[in-house]
Amino acid sequence: MSIAEKLALNDVALRESIQSFHSMCETVDATEVYNDSNFHQNVAHSTDLQNLTLYQLNAKLEEAETASKYLNSLWLIRALIQEINSLFDPVGEGSQYTCDKNELLAVYENLKKLNGKIDEIGGENLSINFALKTCYNELVDRLMEKLVEMFSRFFPSPHDDLHHTIVFKVHVNEISMSLKEFQSFFAEVENHFSRSDISDLLKNLRSVWDKKILDMLIKRQGFISVIEEGSAVTLELTKPGSLRRSLTNLYFKSLRHFISFVNLLDNRAFKNYYSTKISNDMVQAVSENIRLFMNNKEQLREELVETLQLLASSGWSVPIRNTFSSLDKIDQGLQNIYNSWVVDKYINEAREVFNADDFESHFKNLKDASYETKREESSKGEEQWDDWGSDSESETESNHDDWGSGERSSEVEKSEKNGNNTDGDDEEDAWDDWDDGWDDETDERANKTEKKSFTSKTTTSGPETNLSSPTIKYTSIPFKLSVVIAKFMKESNNGDPQDILDAIASLALLSYPKLTCSFLLFNDLKRIKTSSTYLSDFADQEWNHTRQNVFDDVTHVLGTIDYGNEDLDDEHDSFEVKSKLDQYRKIINDLFLQDLESTNSEMFKIFITELINFTNNLILENILSNKEISEAQSEKYTNVLQGLQSIAEEVLQRTKQDFTELASYNKSKQAIILLNNHLKEIMDYFYQGELYDFTTEELIHVIKSVFVPSDLRENCIGDIIEIRNS
Structure with a gap:
């Protein structure tokens, strides 16, 4: 037989011995111990005490007293174990019995006493101490099972994803226990025993509410109502079907219902978990529907104010409250939210240009620009670009009228399709002609640069110097980015595009070939149409750094x-x-x-x-x-x-x-x-x-x-x- 097999057999035997000892401790009676001859000293042996010295007799006495104390401790431990077991099932129903508040408190207190008694006897007998520790841990497990059972009464499992219930007062054996009392009790129990059984259930519940309730509201796929029945509050999620626009009026009410539902827990971790998500979605909702807020000032603003007041009064820390420093400045706050949202929206559009699957292909499909472009072609190119921009920008008007990410993304796609022309040849023509009018500007910049750095000497050019026209190659990316900027300027009412320009500069620096290899970054940044010189200056700065x-x-x-x-x-x-x-x-x-x-x-x-x-x-x-x-x-x-x-x-x-x-x-x-x-x-x-x-x-x-x-x-x-x- 191998060593592993012998160890396995010994382990089984040890477990059986421990179980046998455990059973004996629960059933043994004091009189049986007293009458057991094995515990009686041999009379013949007792006569030997006459021959012992005083020192030896004193040692024997101390040994007997120690054994007596040890037996008394075991007796008390046995009594505590029996009392705890009786509290778990006082009427003999087995595992079906549900403990009330007083019984759970008594079990908790007795377990603390039991642990203290076991620690007192220490390691005088290792096998007994190990058996007692095992028994103690099993009793703690039973207590946690009873708490999990009580948790299911406060938070009954939903029958479907549309209904979620909190019971704020539970009655067991005609004894009531509030949700607040239960939370305080299990927190103390978990802290004392270093357990997290109920906390893990709460984390799982928090995640379920996030996915099944809050996400549905954020996606505009449902609105929330609350049903109160006695001591239970049920949150009901109603899917709107085709009534998507009605969500505008119900959104803030639904949000308040969810906030109030979470407030029943009075749990800071829950509030912190949801606060950022709620705040961001409120910013999104307000920004997307800023025109609705302006057109329905009284109704929607009152809804917003009421929601903010509920968040403030119930201790929620949400970033959106910083936007509205005071309720009398709500107009300014709304405008600030809108401005930030518009900036983020078009930064994302610019990022989509750089992250597009066909981005690298732009570097292979280049257009040549000449300094000798005619003025009339320049004017024609600018007019064509302006016409295109007007058509594509008009698409953004509808972005504020509908809820739902589905409509929002479809509007962006529609605008892009109009701007890029669905027909491949038309698209090619559009970006071939869109910036011809800027060649004169490029010519002017080049001439200035040439005057400064090419030569300080006035000479007559050789026969080959000016015969070939300079070559400048650029991609269609400036065209796409110029459209993004133009759409931003229109939607923001000529707002400051600096954040978008910063994003474009950073993204271009990461995405384009280095200036040590190609001038495409320099050329394209110079050709992005904007009222600011920032991108042009940025291109000069990067080129100067490379030089x-x-x-x-x-x-x-x-x-x-x-x-x-x-x-x-x-x-x-x-x-x-x-x-x-x-x-x-x-x-x-x-x-x-x-x-x-x-x-x-x-x-x-x-x-x-x-x-x-x-x-x-x-x-x-x-x-x-x-x-x-x-x-x-x-x-x-x-x-x-x-x-x-x-x-x-x-x-x-x-x-x-x-x-x-x-x-x-x-x-x-x-x-x-x-x-x-x-x-x-x-x-x-x-x-x-x-x-x-x-x-x-x-x-x-x-x-x-x-x-x-x-x-x-x-x-x-x-x-x-x-x-x-x-």
Whole structure:
């Protein structure tokens, strides 16, 4: 036989022994114990006491007294167990008997005494102590069963989902017990015995009421009435069938019935559980039906006020009460609720645009915009968009007249269908033409940007510079978002769209390709039609941040070239310069591998030009900050500048630009002259009108840092100052 089998057999035997001992404790009589010979001391043995010392006799006496006390404790424990069992079933009905309030209280008090007595005897006899603890736990279980039975009398199981009853006073054995007394009693019992039997039933009941009653009211699928019969209150849910509009008048009454029904429990956990849900639904109901409130001021406002007063008087903490700081400002509160609801509604509509299943497909179906769009086409595009917007916005008028999420969602779908055109070809035409009128605005912005950053030098463009029109690609997403904003402006009576614009900006930032890969985010944000410049400014801000990151990468590469260490040989210097220039070339080539040029060719050209100018200026600033430039350093600076010129020429050919038109081109070329010529040759260049890109201070600084002090150097500096100041 295996060890597991032996343990199983021993466990069974132990349980049988405990049960046998338990049965004996319940049936044994004191006289039987007294007359049992097994408990009588052997007379022959007692004579041995004559030979014991006084110390030994005293020990025997203490042992006998201890045993006597132990037996007395067992006797009292047995009596308590018998009394508790008799309280559970005083008339011999078995499990069918229902305890009244007094019997339950007596059982609870006796159980507390029993636990104390068991703890007093401690672990003098482990088997007896274990048996007593088992008996005690079984009695606690029976008490909880009786409480569950009493719970079912206060909260009878409903016959269907439409009726739910609370009995606020129960009579058992002609003794009444109120619901409040029962709640207080079971809370004390559960706390003392660390149980949660009744609390778990209440949690389940709370969930049932939430799903079967409150949800039905929130979904506008039923209204609530209350039936009082004696000491019972029954909440009845009536399904309206086709009378959906009648719910408008019954909604607040139904809500008050439910609140009053929950108030019968006087349970803070129930109120906290339902409060947010009730508050949110009241906000939803008021917002959706704001026009009804305005048209039926007396009736509906009185209903709202009465509901708020009931919530306040019965201790409900609901957020909606904060909206109505005082009842005399209910108009302002209603308007605030409506405004918040409208904002949330159109934020959700904007979110639906980004969360649509076909969202990614917009990045594959792009439209090209040209800076050369004609003015009449622009006007036509704006008129077409305005007509579309008016048609789609008119659909929102009916959103406030009906209850029910079903009607609300169908209205949104209807508006979207009208806006997007159900016919696929019509939809394509609509978003192809909707924003042609904004190309002039884009042209204007691009021209301004170009004037600031493309070049500071007025030149005659090469033959290829302006032959090809710039390419800007965008999606239909701005069209959809512009419709959302237009609908919001109409429904909110030209309210502040800032929250919606913030949401659009955040969602776009998460959903679009990064600006390091594509200009679609920039292009689309610029094309969303809104009276605010927020989205356009946001696009500029994000692009500037992206540009700066690239500039920082270039600075990290080229700004770490060591021009001051002359201990290294020419071969090492040449290798370092080549390595850094290769890294710089890779940064630029990686930009060409992305979709930047294909999505906004003009912005890409400007960016590349700015990057090259920034790089040249980075080296020029290094030269101007150097107080003493050796011949080796001059050679290294020259190699870097010439390498940058070579890369610039190569890169700008790819964008069809003349690298000689760069704002930094002449200054870089002049820096090479200053670093690699004698003073006499430099002055010849100066007298011929060259070196004009260097200020007087910069020119003098470079001469001083390259050439050692001499009369010739001082004379040259004097001539420069005299000529520049003349």
